[in-house]
Amino acid sequence: MRGNPYSILRGGWKALGTQAIVWDEYLTGPFGLIAQYSLLKEHEVEKMFTLKSGKLPSADVKNIIFFVRPRLELMDIIAENVFSEDKMHSSRDFHILFVPRRSMLCEQRLKEQGVLASFVNIDEYILDLIPYDGDLLSMEYESAFRECYLENDQTSLYHTAKGLMTLQALYGTIPQIYGKGDCARHVANMMLRMKREFAGSQNQILPVFDTLLLLDRNIDLLTPLATQLTYEGLIDEIYGITNGYVKLPPEKFAQKKQGEASKDLPTESKKLQLNSAEELYAEIRDKNFNAVGAALSKKAKIISAAFEERHNAKTVGEIKQFVSQLPHMQAARSSLANHTSIAELIKDITTSEAFFENLTVEQEFMTGVDTDKVNTYIEDCIAQKDPLIKILRLMCMQSVCNNGLKQKVFEYYKREILQTYGYEHILTLNNLEKASLLKLQTSSRNNYPTIRKTLKLWMEDANEQNPNDISYVYSGYAPLSVRLTQVLARPGWRSIEEVLKLLPGPHFEERQQLPAGLHKKRQQGENRTTLVFFLGGVSYAEIAALRFLSQMEDSGMEYIIATTKLLNGTTWIKSLMDRPESQIS
């Protein structure tokens, strides 16, 4: 198949002979999730480099393959590479694989630079949805929200629709599509049109998903702004998870061997992979952080007991049995050690006064306390020159919970921010206004309390240890997006028509015809499956809430989550800030 790397892996690839791959560094993360170097080696990939300007490192290969995003600045680097290369070797072939799509603009740029003809192959590697976990797919399209709401550019939605078509080609036509928001409507329209264009070739696969739910991020601006309080959410808030990995301060991971004086502390940060393949992590990732300590201690007891077993091993057979289990037990031990250390690191922060104060203010806003006044805490944070993103996050939250800030309040914040952090941030504030994260209160009516009450977004007695409601992920606040998902499954959106009208964009339902014979005959008690697609990003706490719903005994619904980008309040606000060096693309 054309345009697909597997085709290269399969057919053309082998015939090429030896190769070196030059990677756009940004891509190595996502690609690391889907292929190992060992596999590439089987296909005669001898060397791999990161894309840098200047001369290509030497490598005794016949082919050089560039794996790049379609970015103009990268084209210039490639051109430089190709020029410097030509002088030394003349027999090497160049190839480009664009991820996820070819771009005329980029090819044009290569042509201007006079190197387009040097390429034997120009192709694309369609990588729309990257599997992050058993139930999680992400496009890792960082600028999707910015493009849709700030720049009015819907290319990301086109890729989304394409990705969903691919998914349907593999897992069957999804009979029901629900959605809320302008982007959701847009994606659904494109999907339906693409389906018409493919008419004639019936999809003969028994559908895996019963329902697709498309949700715009802008119908729920509040949730990502709040500090996530699940274990995984806090790891992301504090240290940032990128492509399934987290980098942690090394102090707590220092290995002290018995009898050895403590050596110098390691200075390089500790990198850990986080996914559900790790038994312990799967167990605790979605818990409220206040429940993690108990879970870790329970695990510790189990592992200790398992190691104690060796005393009971008397016969050779028993000893052999014990030894055979050692590797697994040691892995479990090292996993427990890691997570105990991480939990300690996080606890240091969550017990700090600064964290507590910040959370208090967030909860005040979410429950509607004093959202129409200048908040003293925000004011103090500005005076202390706390990070600007923290200020913006709180300010946006206040605005969202108050259906806009009063003019006096808005102007006061704005002046304080510009004076303290620099006038050029007027551009960032303007961006946040365009995305409706900040706005002036135009009507005296504040919808938020109505929405909060109807959807039960604030639960007084959130049970952090043994949750009975999704609100545990924010210790009281139930994420709006997930509440909508929950209501859709039961009793249905008809029951909340009024609230849906208060949220931006249309809500809709579409049906896709299935060929006869593919209708599922459901067994009694068999779960239905919904694919929830977050257009513009999703937070780990929201994912945790959906997993919680999947696991609830009587929910009868399983959720698979897909998104344009995994985000938290900080990365999200950052993506909306004005970057002086960037150009509009």
Added chain:
Amino acid sequence: MMKSKADEEDYWNSSKFKAFTFDDEDDEFSRLKESKRAVNSIRYLVEEDDDEEEVEKVSWSGEPVGSISWSVSETAASNQKADREPAFPKVSADSGPMSRSHSGYSLSSLFKGKTKGGNFQSLADSPSDPSVRLYAPELRKPKSEYKDYVSDWSPEETVQRMQQGKVVSLEKFRSLQDKLLLLDYAVNAHDGNVITAVLIYLKRTLSKEVLFRELESRQTALRHLIHYLTETRDQRLLLELLRSLLPPGHTWCCVSFYLMGFILLFLLRALGRMEDVALLQYKEHLSIADENRRRDFLKNCLSLPFSPEDSAHVQDHYTLLERQVIIETTDRQAERGGKVEVFQKFPRKASILNMPMITTLYYCCFYHYTESEGTFSCPLNIRQTFKISEKQYFVTALAARAKLKAWSDVDALFTSRNWLGFTRKKSPLSFQRVVDILQKNSAPTQVLQNYVALVDDAELRISLAQKHKCHDIVINTYRDLKDRQQLLGYQVKLKRGSAEERKIDELLNNPQIRWKN
């Protein structure tokens, strides 16, 4: 303005919602220690034979070893011959990425055995031959692929083929009508790449006037063309386009090339929101390094159609930079001259140019505190010109004077006289924050205690006083509370034979105090 501690506590006690707390007494986290201990004890237990690598290899958590990002640096770093086999752990061939997951709700478990047609492999089915293994979903071949030999494509079919990345020839679309049809189908497909390709063809084969005229009613396509022209630096055509779009007689000051593209984009995107256009031009200042040129540019910006609030901010920005240029020149000379004491004792760490307003105020409070109100660098003048809030001014001046250890200046900041001429200490900040700021600037205890004493709430005062070792305040507060027990307890913590200890003795022996305990 600050919520006092008492208020806060009151609030929490009566509040209907709980905050997220980690009480140290909390069982959950004392358990963390427990599990840590357990982990450690196990470690020693099995230490004899293991080294860490051993554990890494069998780890089921999917170690980073062998990952692409790891091997990129690895192979790039090694200059050895290609035949050297790097010591990667052997990843078994059928451990696709999806099968790594063991969560209860994995895609792979969902998708097993549900394929009907048999033509498609799901993510989970990993065939034994790794070369045909799938990692990501793959699109099936559309029917249309089988009729590739047909060359008489309609505009719609052509666009579809382009979307699929097939070779097409646009040359046969000769009439204007056909070309526009092609463009409209491309726009409807929402595929920027295809739109651009069609635009390149149209640009080549249509006269500018016709192209611009037709694009006026096709905003999406127009946006793509502008983007394309900007990226390919086609200045001439952009200018022509700009002229054709703007009302006649409109002139723009010092429009740079890139900016022009932005202006056009925003003209269209924002549907005439002139504020956005103004902000974009303003943004250009960030790319001007020379401060004089930047200042002049900002001055030019003042006439742009900003919203009224933004207009005031841009004016402030200009005024600020104008002053910074003057202050920087004067101070650099003063510093070089070596005659001004404060510059000798505290050499400037960096230039003040392009620093935020509050940083500039701090700088002026530091180096120009006593200047008369007429100068540009006088803090009070700055405060007035830029309408700095009382609190901000106070915090900044306090920090700057404390840094210089000018305690009399600090003191003067709080002094206000009432109509009888008595002085008393007043502060727009809570005294707790004041103490905090002073302490951060390493104020001595004698200074700190003056301000700790002014904290209203007794408990807060005691805890602050204890933290900063202001013994007198602790002792006096307990005395006022008639709390003998606490005094006794505190005495134990003090140094034997110190003045404070004696003071407590005296108090405890004073028969006139009626202790409450």
